[in-house]
Amino acid sequence: MFDARTRERAWLLYAWCRACDDIADGQDHGHTMSVVEDAPARIAAMATLTDAALAGAVIGIPAFDALRIVAAETRLPARYAHDLIQGFRLDAQGWRPRTEDDLLTYCYHVAGVVGCMMAVIMGVSPDDDAVLTRACDLGLAFQLANIARDLEEDAAAGRCYLPTAWLAELGIAPDAVMADRAKLAVLSRRLTDRAAQFEASARIGTRALPFRSAWAVLAAAEIYGAIGRTVAGRGERAWDARVTTSKADKLRFIAKAWVDARGRSALPDVPRDRGLWHRP
Numbered sequence: 466m467f468d469a470r471t472r473e474r475a476w477l478l479y480a481w482c483r484a485c486d487d488i489a490d491g492q493d494h495g496h497t498m499s500v501v502e503d504a505p506a507r508i509a510a511m512a513t514l515t516d517a518a519l520a521g522a523v524i525g526i527p528a529f530d531a532l533r534i535v536a537a538e539t540r541l542p543a544r545y546a547h548d549l550i551q552g553f554r555l556d557a558q559g560w561r562p563r564t565e566d567d568l569l570t571y572c573y574h575v576a577g578v579v580g581c582m583m584a585v586i587m588g589v590s591p592d593d594d595a596v597l598t599r600a601c602d603l604g605l606a607f608q609l610a611n612i613a614r615d616l617e618e619d620a621a622a623g624r625c626y627l628p629t630a631w632l633a634e635l636g637i638a639p640d641a642v643m644a645d646r647a648k649l650a651v652l653s654r655r656l657t658d659r660a661a662q663f664e665a666s667a668r669i670g671t672r673a674l675p676f677r678s679a680w681a682v683l684a685a686a687e688i689y690g691a692i693g694r695t696v697a698g699r700g701e702r703a704w705d706a707r708v709t710t711s712k713a714d715k716l717r718f719i720a721k722a723w724v725d726a727r728g729r730s731a732l733p734d735v736p737r738d739r740g741l742w743h744r745p
Contacts, residue, residue, distance in 0.1 A: 466681035466719070467587075474539065474586045477531035481518075482549065482579060484528035485511055489553040504557035512550050519543045541582060542591050548578040548745075561639070562628045565659075569742040571626065572608040573601065577744055580604030580667075587678040598737065599670025601744045602663040603686060609660035610693035613653045617643055617704040627652055646701035653703060657693040664690050666737055671729050680719075680726040687718035 467475060488507050518524050518533040535541060552574030562568040584600035585591055612619070612626045619625060620643050625632075632639055635648045642649060664686055671679040688710050696703045710718070 466677055466684060466722075468675070468677045471587055471678060474535050475583065477535040478582055478586060480528045481515075481532035481535075481546075484526075485515075485550065485553065489556065505554075508550065508553050508557055511553070512547070515546050515550065519546060535586065539585050540591055541585050545578050545582050545585075548574055549582075552578075556624070559623075561625060564628050564630050566742065568626060568628050569605060570745070572605045572612075573744050576608035576611075577601040577604035580607075581744070584670075584674075587674055587682075589673065593673070595737075596670050596673045598744055599667050599673075602670070602737075602741070603667035603682065605742070606660040606663035606667060606686070606693075607689045609656045609663070610689050610696070613656040613660070613696045614692055614703070614708050616649065616653065618707075627656075631655070643704070646704070650701040650703065654697045657697040660693045661690065662738070662741060666741060668725075669732055669735065669737070671726065672732055672734065676726055679729050680722055683725045683729075684715075684719045684722035687722055688715060691718065 488511050489504065514524055514526065514529045515532065518529045519536055521533060521537065524530050524533065532546065536543070536546075552571065555571055555574065560571070562571055578601070580600040580603050581597045584597055589596045589600070591597075616625075616627070625639060625642050627637075627642065629639055631652050632642065635651060637645060637648055637652075668683065668686060671682055674682065691710050691714065692708050695708045699705075699708070
């Protein structure tokens with residue numbers, strides 16, 4: 466859905482993000498996550514290679530050279546790359562959120578900042594705080610939906626991204642989150658409700674994007690929004706099978722996004738809700 470130049474830049478950025486995620490989690494293209502014993506060393510090496518790429522050095526590793534190219538072409542702020550790497554550090558430390566603010570800070574580091582980087586690739590000025598914040602909102606929405614969908618998968622890997630304050634509120638043991646699915650469904654709904662709020666905010670930001678970029682963003686919002694709504698709708702059965710969207714659903718969402726992108730100028734230019742969490 467992107468125009469050719471934006472699409473190619475998105476591929477370059479994705480190559481680096483995917484490689485970093487695989488390095489940190491011992492994965493192969495996002496699959497078969499495993500416990501890695503040398504995570505701090507992996508992340509330190511990742512950060513060193515990233516610094517060199519951002520400085521314009523030819524690395525000889527395709528994913529890091531991809532970052533060098535796209536950063537030079539778009540004036541991508543280096544701090545965004547470091548903010549993403551900080552998310553990998555949090556996971557490597559076995560970090561868990563205590564509060565909702567902690568959760569959203571984590572979501573920023575692993576997804577919200579990717580929204581900011583994608584916005585820059587789509588032509589948004591690195592200085593346009595208002596639009597970048599809306600882009601971050603979409604990343605937050607995506608990550609919250611992911612967390613709700615993947616609660617069982619994460620628990621199997623020894624991870625839990627639900628705030629300990631939320632767990633305590635319902636009497637859920639932090640080391641046995643899947644034991645009471647009825648209670649877990651309440652917290653899953655809380656995640657997806659938050660995701661919907663951030664998604665609604667992000668849609669306003671598409672007014673600032675070129676048509677094809679807005680079309681792509683709105684299609685992604687429809688697809689991830691459907692994942693969150695399906696998880697919420699299934700309640701305690703949400704983790705019986707991994708929630709996905711079918712090809713037919715994707716085509717329907719893409720068509721709807723095309724209509725919405727055509728009419729995005731009619732979206733009310735309302736100020737962002739001050740009650741929503743704000744990126745650092």
